[in-house]
Amino acid sequence: MIWVDTIIQGILLGGLYALFAAGLSLVFGIMRLVNLAHGDLIVLGAYLILLLVTLTGLSPFVAAAVAMPFMFALGFGLQKFMLNRVLGDDILPPLLVTFGLSVVLQNALLEGFSADSQRIQAGPLSTASIQVAGLNLGVMPLMTFGSALVVIIGLNQLFYRTSLGRAFRATSDDPTTASLMGIKPAGIFAKATGIAMIIVTIAALYLGMRSNFDPSIGPARLIYAFEAVIIGGLGSLWGTLAGGVIIGVAQTVGAAINPEWQILAGHLAFLIVLLVRPRGLFPRAVD
Amino acid sequence: MTNAKLDYSVQTRTRASSISAIVALLLVLVAVALPAFASRSLIQDMFFILTMLVLAQFWNLLAGYGGLVSVGQQAFVGIGAYAMFGVVILMGFDPVPSILIAGVAALLLAIPTAFFAFRLQGAYFAIGTWVIAEVVRLLVAQWKAVGGGTGTSLPRSATGDMWFTGAIETLFGVRNAAARDILAYWLAVLLAVATIAGIYWLLRTKRGLGLAAVRDNIEAAKSVGVDAVRMKWTVFLVSAFGTGLAGGLIYMQKARISPDAAFSLQDWTAYVIFIVVIGGIGTIEGPILGVLVFFILQSLLADFGSWYLMALGVIGITIMLFAPRGLWGLFSDRTGIELFPVRRRLTGGRLTGGHVTDTLPSSKEE
Amino acid sequence: MTALLETRDLTARYGDFQALFGVDLTLGEGETVAIIGANGAGKTTLMRSLSGVLRNGPDSIRFDGRGIGDLPADEVMAMGIAMVPEGRKLFPSLSVEENLQIGAYGRNTGGYWSLDTVYDLFPVLKERRSNPGTALSGGQQQMVAIGRALMSNPRVLLCDEISLGLAPVIIKDIYKAVPKIRASGASMIVVEQDIGQAMAVADRVYCMMEGRITLSGSPDALSREAIHNAYFGAAA
Numbered sequence: 098m099i100w101v102d103t104i105i106q107g108i109l110l111g112g113l114y115a116l117f118a119a120g121l122s123l124v125f126g127i128m129r130l131v132n133l134a135h136g137d138l139i140v141l142g143a144y145l146i147l148l149l150v151t152l153t154g155l156s157p158f159v160a161a162a163v164a165m166p167f168m169f170a171l172g173f174g175l176q177k178f179m180l181n182r183v184l185g186d187d188i189l190p191p192l193l194v195t196f197g198l199s200v201v202l203q204n205a206l207l208e209g210f211s212a213d214s215q216r217i218q219a220g221p222l223s224t225a226s227i228q229v230a231g232l233n234l235g236v237m238p239l240m241t242f243g244s245a246l247v248v249i250i251g252l253n254q255l256f257y258r259t260s261l262g263r264a265f266r267a268t269s270d271d272p273t274t275a276s277l278m279g280i281k282p283a284g285i286f287a288k289a290t291g292i293a294m295i296i297v298t299i300a301a302l303y304l305g306m307r308s309n310f311d312p313s314i315g316p317a318r319l320i321y322a323f324e325a326v327i328i329g330g331l332g333s334l335w336g337t338l339a340g341g342v343i344i345g346v347a348q349t350v351g352a353a354i355n356p357e358w359q360i361l362a363g364h365l366a367f368l369i370v371l372l373v374r375p376r377g378l379f380p381r382a383v384d
Numbered sequence: 385m386t387n388a389k390l391d392y393s394v395q396t397r398t399r400a401s402s403i404s405a406i407v408a409l410l411l412v413l414v415a416v417a418l419p420a421f422a423s424r425s426l427i428q429d430m431f432f433i434l435t436m437l438v439l440a441q442f443w444n445l446l447a448g449y450g451g452l453v454s455v456g457q458q459a460f461v462g463i464g465a466y467a468m469f470g471v472v473i474l475m476g477f478d479p480v481p482s483i484l485i486a487g488v489a490a491l492l493l494a495i496p497t498a499f500f501a502f503r504l505q506g507a508y509f510a511i512g513t514w515v516i517a518e519v520v521r522l523l524v525a526q527w528k529a530v531g532g533g534t535g536t537s538l539p540r541s542a543t544g545d546m547w548f549t550g551a552i553e554t555l556f557g558v559r560n561a562a563a564r565d566i567l568a569y570w571l572a573v574l575l576a577v578a579t580i581a582g583i584y585w586l587l588r589t590k591r592g593l594g595l596a597a598v599r600d601n602i603e604a605a606k607s608v609g610v611d612a613v614r615m616k617w618t619v620f621l622v623s624a625f626g627t628g629l630a631g632g633l634i635y636m637q638k639a640r641i642s643p644d645a646a647f648s649l650q651d652w653t654a655y656v657i658f659i660v661v662i663g664g665i666g667t668i669e670g671p672i673l674g675v676l677v678f679f680i681l682q683s684l685l686a687d688f689g690s691w692y693l694m695a696l697g698v699i700g701i702t703i704m705l706f707a708p709r710g711l712w713g714l715f716s717d718r719t720g721i722e723l724f725p726v727r728r729r730l731t732g733g734r735l736t737g738g739h740v741t742d743t744l745p746s747s748k749e750e
Numbered sequence: 751m752t753a754l755l756e757t758r759d760l761t762a763r764y765g766d767f768q769a770l771f772g773v774d775l776t777l778g779e780g781e782t783v784a785i786i787g788a789n790g791a792g793k794t795t796l797m798r799s800l801s802g803v804l805r806n807g808p809d810s811i812r813f814d815g816r817g818i819g820d821l822p823a824d825e826v827m828a829m830g831i832a833m834v835p836e837g838r839k840l841f842p843s844l845s846v847e848e849n850l851q852i853g854a855y856g857r858n859t860g861g862y863w864s865l866d867t868v869y870d871l872f873p874v875l876k877e878r879r880s881n882p883g884t885a886l887s888g889g890q891q892q893m894v895a896i897g898r899a900l901m902s903n904p905r906v907l908l909c910d911e912i913s914l915g916l917a918p919v920i921i922k923d924i925y926k927a928v929p930k931i932r933a934s935g936a937s938m939i940v941v942e943q944d945i946g947q948a949m950a951v952a953d954r955v956y957c958m959m960e961g962r963i964t965l966s967g968s969p970d971a972l973s974r975e976a977i978h979n980a981y982f983g984a985a986a
Contacts, residue, residue: 131507201697204690266843274839276823279856
């Protein structure tokens with residue numbers, strides 16, 4: 098029974114990792130850009146929510162909703178004024194620019210908020226739990242997983258049911274031909290990064306409510322997100338959720354054996370998948 | 385091809401490079417003689433500059449010439465340093481020859497790393513190498529014999545009578561600790577000279593030209609018979625070996641190690657990337673210029689802590705956006721000066737026929 | 751007749767290679783013009799310039815009296831110049847119907863063409879509407895590419911090598927659509943290697959060689975020999 102409990106905790110933790118990963122997956126799928134500052138942007142989002150909660154006394158959920166338009170604008174501007182300039186056949190410039198951004202963000206947060214751990218207070222919600230079939234399930238992990246589901250269903254709807262989603266896919270296939278359809282690829286990229294930042298805000302909300310955070314934890318979140326994306330298969334949103342779950346389960350099982358092995362077990366699960374299925378579990382047919 | 389008039393010649397040497405060869409020789413002589421008249425802190429600074437230069441040259445070989453952007457070079461610094469500590473502490477080796485073992489350990493780690501990371505394309509390769517570096521760090525933290533997560537120091541018995549230190553003590557009349565710094569410094573001079581000469585030599589060989597071809601256009605390179613996969617492996621393994629040697633040497637001088645320090649992304653990869661980007665990626669001169677700029681910035685701004693790192697990040701981003709070939713690229717474009725020319729140029733004569741296949745792979749640089 | 755679209759002394763180069771040397775071309779309202787020429791004559795470069803994929807000086811291309819040579823492709827398209835690119839270039843991630851829908855993304859002015867009228871023009875597409883665009887035969891893919899361009903109700907339709915790689919019977923099928931397209935009010939520039947087909951649909955023909963226009967006129971006024979010379983260079 099303890100193992101069933103461990104695995105279910107792992108699956109729910111996977112929801113958090115899927116939230117970390119969904120934005121990364123979206124951006125990579127559309128413009129083949131890997132944003133090395135993705136983890137730091139999540140941490141930035143968490144500080145923004147914390148700031149709003151502290152200053153205005155809003156509930157964290159309302160604060161996250163308020164933060165979303167700001168984060169969208171940040172992503173939009175970042176893409177439009179910085180990242181679009183370095184996109185191209187050479188992968189080096191975008192990697193190095195986002196790497197620089199990651200260093201800048203981490204140190205700016207350090208300067209602004211100090212290295213002390215922070216937490217977004219969620220009141221009684223953070224300890225609430227419900228009993229299901231003899232298992233004690235935390236409300237917060239359930240909400241995280243539910244939010245991950247909603248985000249992924251929402252993104253799928255956006256991609257396959259809307260005109261913007263068609264433009265996303267067309268631009269991803271072939272930006273030059275897309276421009277013949279009246280699509281401005283630079284504008285599409287900016288919107289996509291803006292939307293990714295909205296998802297980042299949701300991820301930041303749960304990151305901040307579930308555990309302590311400080312300015313240095315961004316890179317580790319980037320790595321979990323990256324592992325989930327690769328395990329799932331590039332460009333597959335449901336694959337990203339599956340990838341998050343695999344990392345989550347590996348971590349909780351590892352931790353149950355020896356607390357020092359939690360992170361290591363997640364990484365090893367990633368390497369094993371890379372060994373057996375180099376293109377991930379759900380590779381995209383077209384690519 | 386009938387009676388092609390081949391009265392031109394192919395050469396890579398330029399006038400600046402001939403002068404720079406003489407200057408370089410003089411510089412090396414001065415560098416070797418430096419401990420005779422320099423303070424200990426200058427020697428330590430020079431050691432830092434030289435070891436960072438070595439790391440930067442190898443990262444530049446990987447990313448600038450091989451197109452392999454690794455964010456996991458700290459794995460090779462760390463594993464080299466720990467291998468050196470391991471054989472010194474557990475097997476009683478002298479630290480000096482153990483630096484070679486550091487290189488070999490990094491080379492051995494590079495084989496499985498490449499096996500995994502080469503499955504990932506482009507940008508994902510970068511994070512893949514980073515994950516592997518994290519795995520190695522976490523595993524090494526479990527290695528209790530060398531201090532586990534908290535780390536350990538080199539035993540006094542090993543540092544006290546290290547090779548050559550006795551002779552240096554008598555030569556300069558200094559104490560053991562200073563003698564070790566001088567020894568480490570000389571080894572760093574040797575490593576830096578060997579690294580630059582070795583990379584320069586590699587780039588001027590036929591294989592080096594193939595490397596440029598693979599970076600510029602992998603398909604075209606394949607069509608002229610360049611084995612891209614073998615090229616990537618070569619570059620990756622060579623860089624790992626050199627980075628491991630540097631790791632062993634750095635920690636021989638520090639004499640104290642912990643997993644978080646030896647596998648630090650910031651110290652061994654982030655700084656190195658900034659050095660190469662600021663100086664100019666894809667040139668040998670770039671990292672040299674970059675490490676000097678980096679050292680000056682650090683001396684001036686290090687007291688400002690996170691502001692310093694922010695400035696470094698902003699400078700790196702600005703250079704990438706507005707001068708992607710770095711400071712050396714700006715300088716070289718204005719003046720046409722190249723100290724380490726690797727491209728082959730045609731001089732004399734007129735091209736009246738025939739094919740000069742040697743110039744083909746690097747045609748993009750012309 | 752006033753020109754709807756014209757080029758004046760249009761040049762284009764790829765790095766050191768000059769592909770167009772001072773091309774002057776005129777398309778009148780309601781007219782269909784064919785451009786013929788051998789491979790490498792500069793036809794596709796001309797089309798890429800007209801559609802904004804290649805940028806030029808503002809006044810080297812004028813549309814409706816306005817210089818558009820420096821506009822990017824998406825803005826050119828929004829003004830009403832739609833392109834059927836060489837090689838069809840359907841979006842593999844999109845179904846047939848989505849490929850058609852995206853044709854109206856940057857210009858949704860309304861007009862004769864809609865999903866229904868495109869399906870009327872090419873009924874086979876309706877049956878295959880939910881297939882991926884790239885799962886269709888070459889001829890059907892070409893129909894999608896044409897329909898996609900029509901969805902924006904363009905004032906000028908640029909067709910680049912629409913018969914390339916297709917069987918004669920299928921080419922005939924596709925060209926059957928041209929009168930209906932003209933009837934909807936669109937002016938057309940058709941790039942063709944198939945001289946017979948070009949002469950059959952066009953009001954005027956331009957012949958290109960090595961980046962220059964070497965001959966132009968209405969099809970009945972041009973002798974076979976003149977075309978042959980303009981196409982391959984005068985016999986020595």
